Amino acid sequence: MKLYLLIFSLFATSVQAQAPGQNVDILPRGEEAIYKAEFKITGTTINGFLAVNHKKNDVLHVSFTSPMGNNLLEMRWKNGRWKKIYAVDKLGSRHLFGMMAEDILLLFAHYQYDQKFVDLGDEWKWQKKTLFPVFEDGKLASVKVSGRRHHPSKTVSYTHGEDCVEEMSIEHQGFPFSIVLQPLKKK
Amino acid sequence: MLKIFTFFLLLSLPKLTCAQDWKTLETDNEMLTELKSTLKGMQSFKGDIQQEKSFAFLTEKLISNGVFLYQKESKLRWEFKEPIEYIILINENSMRLKEEGEEKKYKGMNQILRQVKEIILGCIDGSIMTNPHYKTVFSTDGNSIRIQLQPKEKNLKEFIQQIDVEFLKDGSLLKKVTLTDPSDDMTVILFSNIKSNQEINEALFADF
Numbered sequence: 001m002k003l004y005l006l007i008f009s010l011f012a013t014s015v016q017a018q019a020p021g022q023n024v025d026i027l028p029r030g031e032e033a034i035y036k037a038e039f040k041i042t043g044t045t046i047n048g049f050l051a052v053n054h055k056k057n058d059v060l061h062v063s064f065t066s067p068m069g070n071n072l073l074e075m076r077w078k079n080g081r082w083k084k085i086y087a088v089d090k091l092g093s094r095h096l097f098g099m100m101a102e103d104i105l106l107l108f109a110h111y112q113y114d115q116k117f118v119d120l121g122d123e124w125k126w127q128k129k130t131l132f133p134v135f136e137d138g139k140l141a142s143v144k145v146s147g148r149r150h151h152p153s154k155t156v157s158y159t160h161g162e163d164c165v166e167e168m169s170i171e172h173q174g175f176p177f178s179i180v181l182q183p184l185k186k187k
Numbered sequence: 188m189l190k191i192f193t194f195f196l197l198l199s200l201p202k203l204t205c206a207q208d209w210k211t212l213e214t215d216n217e218m219l220t221e222l223k224s225t226l227k228g229m230q231s232f233k234g235d236i237q238q239e240k241s242f243a244f245l246t247e248k249l250i251s252n253g254v255f256l257y258q259k260e261s262k263l264r265w266e267f268k269e270p271i272e273y274i275i276l277i278n279e280n281s282m283r284l285k286e287e288g289e290e291k292k293y294k295g296m297n298q299i300l301r302q303v304k305e306i307i308l309g310c311i312d313g314s315i316m317t318n319p320h321y322k323t324v325f326s327t328d329g330n331s332i333r334i335q336l337q338p339k340e341k342n343l344k345e346f347i348q349q350i351d352v353e354f355l356k357d358g359s360l361l362k363k364v365t366l367t368d369p370s371d372d373m374t375v376i377l378f379s380n381i382k383s384n385q386e387i388n389e390a391l392f393a394d395f
Contacts, residue, residue: 032245036271047286049249051242061244067251067273067286068265068303069240069366069374070346086370088346184249184270
């Protein structure tokens with residue numbers, strides 16, 4: 001029985017999350033983009049731009065900059081861990097940084113590149129959380145994220161345009177924290 | 188022989204034409220005295236701006252375009268029209284921000300805005316040349332005067348690594364401001380179509 005469970009769990013982790021034709025890559029490997037960004041953090045709104053690079057080795061490099069160009073936050077995700085490169089005081093506290101870092105992985109569905117990610121078909125497991133993906137027309141439309149008991153859940157939503165995601169957002173239920181990203185149109 | 192000479196001449200031509208040799212200026216240099224005096228007398232300043240932010244880890248650049256208005260003392264309207272509409276209004280000690288038609292409250296971010304305001308206003312009225320919070324180096328390439336500033340204090344160093352300000356030698360007009368972040372990312376602000384000491388509608392500094 002144990003052997004059967006082991007084989008089943010190994011099989012489950014190797015199966016792709018999406019059904020054939022369904023796409024969960026928000027920023028595909030090797031691509032970069034700049035997004036108009038709005039962070040709402042406990043009553044404070046911080047606007048700016050989020051520059052993101054999904055490197056070919058699945059490193060995710062992110063920088064949040066103000067409209068005047070100065071960096072507010074820069075971090076890099078590599079081998080399942082975030083490294084804080086720079087953060088202004090307002091964004092640098094451990095709790096806030098941890099929350100933003102996790103939300104960015106959720107927004108870009110980058111958890112799928114984490115070894116701890118487990119695909120169980122209709123639901124995904126990642127870092128003691130259960131993720132419930134919803135697909136519309138073969139594209140990821142939303143992901144509800146449930147954590148431990150008494151921890152607020154989060155919802156990631158995607159609005160798709162003709163050839164790219166036009167808006168993505170994450171909202172925490174029962175906690176005033178949200179991020180909204182819109183890609184800048186390339187000229 | 189002539190062919191070889193021409194070949195080497197062509198090779199070295201780009202270096203000869205593009206090289207900008209910056210010569211350091213002493214603080215009591217005549218050019219600096221003149222620049223200081225012109226900037227001190229600056230009553231108003233308006234022009235177009237192009238802001239180019241480059242990220243060390245990205246090939247794409249973030250380019251913003253807009254207009255810039257200044258009125259003595261400390262009145263500033265910094266308006267980006269693209270890629271997003273964004274207006275910063277500074278009128279003496281008040282500071283307001285509007286983004287895509289909506290006024291925003293920036294609790295907690297005021298410190299950053301204050302730093303940027305001090306740098307930009309300092310570049311226009313020349314006060315940055317004598318700002319005690321920065322280590323300053325002056326230089327010229329013949330056509331422009333450059334001021335390179337490096338913050339002395341730790342809290343400023345965390346925010347900015349270096350500021351390079353360039354003025355046209357003729358007319359002492361602000362040409363370019365380059366802000367280098369601690370992570371080596373750079374923001375270049377280019378000023379063009381500048382008109383100085385012309386009347387500007389006061390209402391533009393009072394409201395969006």
